[in-house]
Amino acid sequence: MVRLGLVLLFSSLCLGVSDARAQTKPQAPSSPKPLPPAQAAAANPYAAALAGFQQRIDAYLAMRNAISQKIPEVKETGDPTKISGREKALGQAIAMARASAKAGDVFGDLGPHLWRILEDDWKSRSPEDQKALFHEDPPLPSNLALKVNQPYPTTLPLVTVPAKLLAQLPMLPEQLEYRVVDRRLLLRDRDANLIVDVLVGTPVKRAQEAPVKREK
Amino acid sequence: MRVHHTLVTLVLSVGVLTATNGSSARSAEFSAIAAQSAAAPAAQRPATPSSQQAAPATPRAATPQPTGDVAPPRENGSVRFAIIGDTGTGTKSQYEVGAQLMKARQVFPFDFIIMVGDNIYGSERPQDFVQKFEKPYQALLSAKVPFYAALGNHDDPTQRYYKPFNMNGERFYTYTKGEARFFVLDSNYMDQTQLKWLEDQLSKSNNRWKVAYFHHPLYSSGGRHGSETDLRTQVEPLFLRYGVDVVFAGHEHFYERLKPQKGIYYFTEGGAAKLAKGDILKTPLTAVGFDTDNSFMLAELGRDAMQFQTLTRVGKRIDSGTLPLVPDPKKLPADKSSSRSQ
Numbered sequence: 317m318v319r320l321g322l323v324l325l326f327s328s329l330c331l332g333v334s335d336a337r338a339q340t341k342p343q344a345p346s347s348p349k350p351l352p353p354a355q356a357a358a359a360n361p362y363a364a365a366l367a368g369f370q371q372r373i374d375a376y377l378a379m380r381n382a383i384s385q386k387i388p389e390v391k392e393t394g395d396p397t398k399i400s401g402r403e404k405a406l407g408q409a410i411a412m413a414r415a416s417a418k419a420g421d422v423f424g425d426l427g428p429h430l431w432r433i434l435e436d437d438w439k440s441r442s443p444e445d446q447k448a449l450f451h452e453d454p455p456l457p458s459n460l461a462l463k464v465n466q467p468y469p470t471t472l473p474l475v476t477v478p479a480k481l482l483a484q485l486p487m488l489p490e491q492l493e494y495r496v497v498d499r500r501l502l503l504r505d506r507d508a509n510l511i512v513d514v515l516v517g518t519p520v521k522r523a524q525e526a527p528v529k530r531e532k
Numbered sequence: 533m534r535v536h537h538t539l540v541t542l543v544l545s546v547g548v549l550t551a552t553n554g555s556s557a558r559s560a561e562f563s564a565i566a567a568q569s570a571a572a573p574a575a576q577r578p579a580t581p582s583s584q585q586a587a588p589a590t591p592r593a594a595t596p597q598p599t600g601d602v603a604p605p606r607e608n609g610s611v612r613f614a615i616i617g618d619t620g621t622g623t624k625s626q627y628e629v630g631a632q633l634m635k636a637r638q639v640f641p642f643d644f645i646i647m648v649g650d651n652i653y654g655s656e657r658p659q660d661f662v663q664k665f666e667k668p669y670q671a672l673l674s675a676k677v678p679f680y681a682a683l684g685n686h687d688d689p690t691q692r693y694y695k696p697f698n699m700n701g702e703r704f705y706t707y708t709k710g711e712a713r714f715f716v717l718d719s720n721y722m723d724q725t726q727l728k729w730l731e732d733q734l735s736k737s738n739n740r741w742k743v744a745y746f747h748h749p750l751y752s753s754g755g756r757h758g759s760e761t762d763l764r765t766q767v768e769p770l771f772l773r774y775g776v777d778v779v780f781a782g783h784e785h786f787y788e789r790l791k792p793q794k795g796i797y798y799f800t801e802g803g804a805a806k807l808a809k810g811d812i813l814k815t816p817l818t819a820v821g822f823d824t825d826n827s828f829m830l831a832e833l834g835r836d837a838m839q840f841q842t843l844t845r846v847g848k849r850i851d852s853g854t855l856p857l858v859p860d861p862k863k864l865p866a867d868k869s870s871s872r873s874q
Contacts, residue, residue: 394695396661403690448758471655473685476748479722479766487724506689 365425366486372422376414376512377489380505383409407508411465419464422503422513430485430501435519437481449478462500467509496520601849602639603841607834611710611741612641615829616804617648617782618684622664625826626805628845630668633828636843637677640830644709645669645677648782648801649684649719649747651697656688665696668805680707683718684747684782706733712741712833715776719746722766730767734774741833741857744771745780749800751793753815754784756808771796777857778838786812786823787842789851793817797838797855803827820851 387409390402420427438446456472468474475497485494488503492512495502501515605612614633619626633645652664666673673696681697683689692699699705703718704726715733718726734742748760750768760783771779772794782802790798803826812821826845831838841852 390690390693392693392695392699392701396656396658396694399690399693400656400658403688445761449762470688474688474720476685476720478762480762482721482723483766490725493721493723509688509690 361425362429365429368424369422369426369486372424373489373492376422377491379413380410380491380508383413403507403509407467407505407510410505410508410510414465417464417512419514419516421464423501423515426486427515430515431518433484434481434496434501437478437484438519449476456498460498462497462502462511462514464511464514466511468495468502468504468511470509601843601847602636602830603839603849603852604639605641605832606839607832609710610835610839611712611833612643613709613831614642614645615648615745615780615799615801615831616645617747617780617800618650618785618802619647619668619805620650620652620660620664620686621805622653622660622668623805625807625845626664626668629804629826629828630670630672632843632845632847633669634671634675635847636828636830637672637675640832640841642830643677645672645679646714646716646745646780647679647681647697648745648780649682650686650782650802650806651681651684651691652688653686653806656691661694680714680716682716682746683720685720687720689718704729706737708739710833711739711835712743713737713739715742715744717744717746717767719748719760719763719781722763727766727770731770731774734770734776737774740835741778741838742774742776743778743780743833744776747781748783749781749788749798750779751790751798751817752781752784752800753788753813753818753821754786754800754808755811755813757784759817768794778855780829784808784811786821787827787829787850788812788817788821789819789842789853790817791819799829799840801827801829801842822850 383406387402387405390399393399423430441449456475460469460472462468475495477494477496481496482494488494491506493504493506495504496518499516499518499520501518501520502511503513504510505512614636616629616633619629636642652660654660669679672679678698679696681691681699683691683703689703691697692701692703698707699716703721704716706713706715708714715730717730744767748763749757750760750764752759770776776796778797778799780799780801782800784800784802785806785808786800786803788800790800792798803823805826807823807826809823812818812823822842822844827842827850829840829842831840836857838855838857839853840855842850844850
């Protein structure tokens, strides 16, 4: 019962933050009076971690937008050279601007909470479902190097993020996306094809090479 | 607008194929098709049976010849299109399906082509767009046939900026053709933003036909992947609430027509270049399945019914039928404008 309560609490918090993010500014509560930040963090560590994550996302977007001014957005074109050229230039410029970035810089305190969301989602699934979820054809290499500020390998598929899991994770702006790859949760810049952050050691294991789920 | 099972009247026009009822032996059905292919005249047979060979150094010129197995459209003013999926390999089989599409168009003059994802496999360098899309479909592109692509798990989302894919710079988008509205989704990343957009767009649509397409099949008998139940829980309620009529998907490298699920018609066509031979499992979901050669679909949305036909890389028809549309009294008169939005 306690566990269910926690799950519901997390879910409602996620949804709450998602809804808030969809609007321009969070609305000020009429009552009760907000707690000072330190007390609020102690009372609700998840909300505090989420707020910190949001601030870091905003900072990343501000930096990214400044760079985008110098590397104009690509419009629809029949010339794929322009598309890949812009992607590469944007990725390199962002990586250079945050050259000292390391794993965990953006996820920060939210990492353990994300880990728990992943774990709850993982445990809720049948073994067949677990195998099917991150099954790729052909399978991803076993020693895949995925590091902050490196491009996501362009020859590999973009591992699909299960829709139900995605609904539990904090919403991201359109420029960013999650990817779950072999026990790692990635934060990826969509148009720059850049790995922005990595959460390692998640409970989501590599899919085994085996026939997968069956429709009953 | 949904269809009751009892109203589904399938008119299968290929003698060796009959719609399975779930418990019948589909393997016999596939054997029949395989035997049919093997017995095809030498001129129709590929040089080798493998579908995963390297592309020819010089793609063969499309010399369209009317194909006997292709049925012409039945209605004036219908919406006519082709469906291909999991195409972007640059292999010989992709070129052969491309040539076959051009041939089929002589008899069935489709106006556009929908791509259900995995448009470019592997590296996505500029030359890959040429080898894995522009050359295989050169004749169609020269004939100004537009393609409307969905993203697959092998596609970089920046493909949305590639003009020949007509995605208008968006991961998910919608467009209208005649009395049909098409909803193109990014099933690789079904976030809340996209779900809200989908509900908004579906709720606004009063088109006679509502067609959704995306990469991952909600229902599938595939042994490697199977049904995407996670995705299904998110989008199926919206399809049911707002009356989606037909859904096309890929991901599985074969053709499968599913039995109508909750009144919605489902097709998987992910075998237009890749092929997972023998990957269709025996499940009660299958109406007709084909996993022994590459394939593509032709469809026609008419006033009261959808006609479809599925052909192989060598132009053999493996499935066809008529799927009736049950008018939904809640729908307003069809919007005949041609527009698109994201």
